[in-house]
Amino acid sequence: xTLKVYNTAARSLQEFVPLREGEVRVYACGPTIYNHAHxxxxxxxxxxxxxxxxxxxxxxxxxxxxxLTDVDDKVIQxxxxxxxxxxxxxxxxGDTFLADCVSLGVWTVDSYPRATMHIEQMVEFIERLVDxxxxxxAEDGAVYFSIESFPEYGKLKGIDTSTLIAGARVEHDEYDKxxxxxxxxxxxxxxxxxxxxxxxxxPWGRGRPGWHLECSVMSTMQLGDTLDMHLGGEDLxxxxxxxxxxQSECATGHPFVRYWMHVKHLFxxxxxxxxxxxxxxxxxxxxxxxYDPAAIRHLLISSHYRGELNFTRAGLKxxxxxxxxLMDFEARLSQLETADDAEESALPGLAEKVVLDFRSTMxxxxxxxxxxGVLFGFVTKVNAELDAKGRVSTSDRDLALxxxxxxxxxxxxxxxAQASRVxxxxxxxxxxxxxxxxxQARASKDFARADEIREELSAKNIVLEDSAEGTRWKVVN
RNA sequence: GGCGCCGUGGCCAAGUGGUAAGGCAGAGGACUGCAAAUCCUUUAUCCCCGGUUCGAAUCCGGGCGGCGCCUCCA
Numbered sequence: 001x002t003l004k005v006y007n008t009a010a011r012s013l014q015e016f017v018p019l020r021e022g023e024v025r026v027y028a029c030g031p032t033i034y035n036h037a038h039x040x041x042x043x044x045x046x047x048x049x050x051x052x053x054x055x056x057x058x059x060x061x062x063x064x065x066x067x068l069t070d071v072d073d074k075v076i077q078x079x080x081x082x083x084x085x086x087x088x089x090x091x092x093x094g095d096t097f098l099a100d101c102v103s104l105g106v107w108t109v110d111s112y113p114r115a116t117m118h119i120e121q122m123v124e125f126i127e128r129l130v131d132x133x134x135x136x137x138a139e140d141g142a143v144y145f146s147i148e149s150f151p152e153y154g155k156l157k158g159i160d161t162s163t164l165i166a167g168a169r170v171e172h173d174e175y176d177k178x179x180x181x182x183x184x185x186x187x188x189x190x191x192x193x194x195x196x197x198x199x200x201x202x203p204w205g206r207g208r209p210g211w212h213l214e215c216s217v218m219s220t221m222q223l224g225d226t227l228d229m230h231l232g233g234e235d236l237x238x239x240x241x242x243x244x245x246x247q248s249e250c251a252t253g254h255p256f257v258r259y260w261m262h263v264k265h266l267f268x269x270x271x272x273x274x275x276x277x278x279x280x281x282x283x284x285x286x287x288x289x290x291y292d293p294a295a296i297r298h299l300l301i302s303s304h305y306r307g308e309l310n311f312t313r314a315g316l317k318x319x320x321x322x323x324x325x326l327m328d329f330e331a332r333l334s335q336l337e338t339a340d341d342a343e344e345s346a347l348p349g350l351a352e353k354v355v356l357d358f359r360s361t362m363x364x365x366x367x368x369x370x371x372x373g374v375l376f377g378f379v380t381k382v383n384a385e386l387d388a389k390g391r392v393s394t395s396d397r398d399l400a401l402x403x404x405x406x407x408x409x410x411x412x413x414x415x416x417a418q419a420s421r422v423x424x425x426x427x428x429x430x431x432x433x434x435x436x437x438x439x440q441a442r443a444s445k446d447f448a449r450a451d452e453i454r455e456e457l458s459a460k461n462i463v464l465e466d467s468a469e470g471t472r473w474k475v476v477n
Numbered sequence: 478g479g480c481g482c483c484g485u486g487g488c489c490a491a492g493u494g495g496u497a498a499g500g501c502a503g504a505g506g507a508c509u510g511c512a513a514a515u516c517c518u519u520u521a522u523c524c525c526c527g528g529u530u531c532g533a534a535u536c537c538g539g540g541c542g543g544c545g546c547c548u549c550c551a
Contacts, residue, residue: 157546212549236550302499318488325514451512466509
């Protein structure tokens with residue numbers, strides 16, 4: 001029962017051993033808040049959440065930090081186009097991002113540092129690098145990291161740095177780098193930067209931090225020189241994370257990250273999500289269209305994070321049905337009438353086994369797709385047992401329910417589904433009255449009236465289920 | 478060009494050496510006033526060819542097909 005994670009740096013599965021026993025310090029590269037987050041972002045953030053939840057579930061003390069990038073080229077450009085400052089521009093997107101997280105059940109993390117709040121620390125960090133000979137200030141007012149001073153550069157991505165010069169289209173001409181591969185730690189302020197409030201004083205004049213810097217500074221500041229896990233989208237492996245390693249290890253003298261994990265980008269309707277294709281789907285839109293947030297969550301965690309995932313409306317619909325099955329199962333168990341003189345059932349055995357299977361599947365590099373399979377297999381077996389037995393003891397029922405809820409602390413599906421289906425008391429009492437009226441109609445064999453009531457409720461997404469114990473109702477999305 | 482990934486039933490998706498989890502959809506059945514929910518039954522030569530092995534979806538080689546990164550896109 002040990003956690004195994006795929007470490008990008010090793011390009012293989014490794015047993016997870018944190019620096020300090022029982023504690024895990026995680027840093028995740030969050031969004032750049034220049035626009036609303038899209039579902040691709042959320043595949044990644046939902047994976048972060050799965051890691052967060054599973055680590056806690058496994059008994060670790062977790063310190064989880066996720067940055068929000070509020071100053072970089074994209075932010076500056078967007079603010080400029082909107083005629084506002086970067087602060088004004090990013091504020092609402094930061095807010096809606098956190099709101100989207102709540103909608104999809106992404107747990108709050110310990111800290112959401114923003115680059116603009118750590119300019120001073122970044123300047124100090126650069127000074128350390130300059131002092132140690134890993135960085136130099138250039139004529140153009142920028143400060144660059146010297147790749148040559150860090151022979152291990154390229155180890156994360158597994159590339160030979162010498163190929164960078166020949167092959168890639170490296171930034172050139174307008175910069176005064178000593179080596180084309182060097183990257184900026186500090187950039188001199190342009191007129192545009194000043195206009196949108198993205199310029200600060202520094203020993204090298206007015207300017208702003210390079211994008212890679214914020215993560216190195218904020219992560220080591222809050223979590224220490226060596227992080228247990230660093231997470232991000234696959235696009236960040238190079239150069240972002242490679243550069244973070246270079247900066248951090250040169251500044252601190254310690255290994256930066258023990259385990260790197262990267263999430264594969266998702267597709268939409270079979271194609272890459274991109275501006276040119278205009279196929280961005282924002283979480284906001286889906287929620288406004290009335291899709292169940294739990295269905296979105298289900299779909300985004302239904303395939304392994306390193307595998308392909310093609311996001312489609314059809315898939316979302318299927319996920320919605322799957323979530324409903326889970327909800328129905330939870331309702332069946334929690335509303336089950338138990339009998340303490342009931343004969344022994346298979347529930348305790350099933351409950352114990354499913355949790356073990358679930359854990360070991362999640363321990364296998366956060367295999368959420370496999371874990372869902374384990375969960376749904378449990379649903380079918382328990383339903384069958386309940387059909388066969390009729391009545392079970394309270395303790396057997398509670399064991400099954402406990403197993404279900406235990407697994408959901410990691411998956412968060414019931415959690416999100418229930419949160420989005422809150423019904424007010426007025427509606428609730430109205431439904432109860434209608435059910436009562438229908439019961440009378442049925443008792444007097446007035447099935448026409450009974451069906452009429454069912455229709456009326458159905459129009460409001462309320463479904464009735466008749467059973468031996470009476471009529472239950474539920475809201476479906 | 479360099480580095481890398483993927484190809485499992487109608488759709489989605491686990492499994493990575495011992496003869497195929499799970500979800501959705503379809504068909505049939507049980508139950509039901511009708512439904513819903515639930516259960517049962519039912520649908521896979523695991524892209525192709527060759528090799529290793531007692532045994533491969535799983536390992537190796539080749540082929541075909543799809544894709545990613547190498548551009549401050551999660």
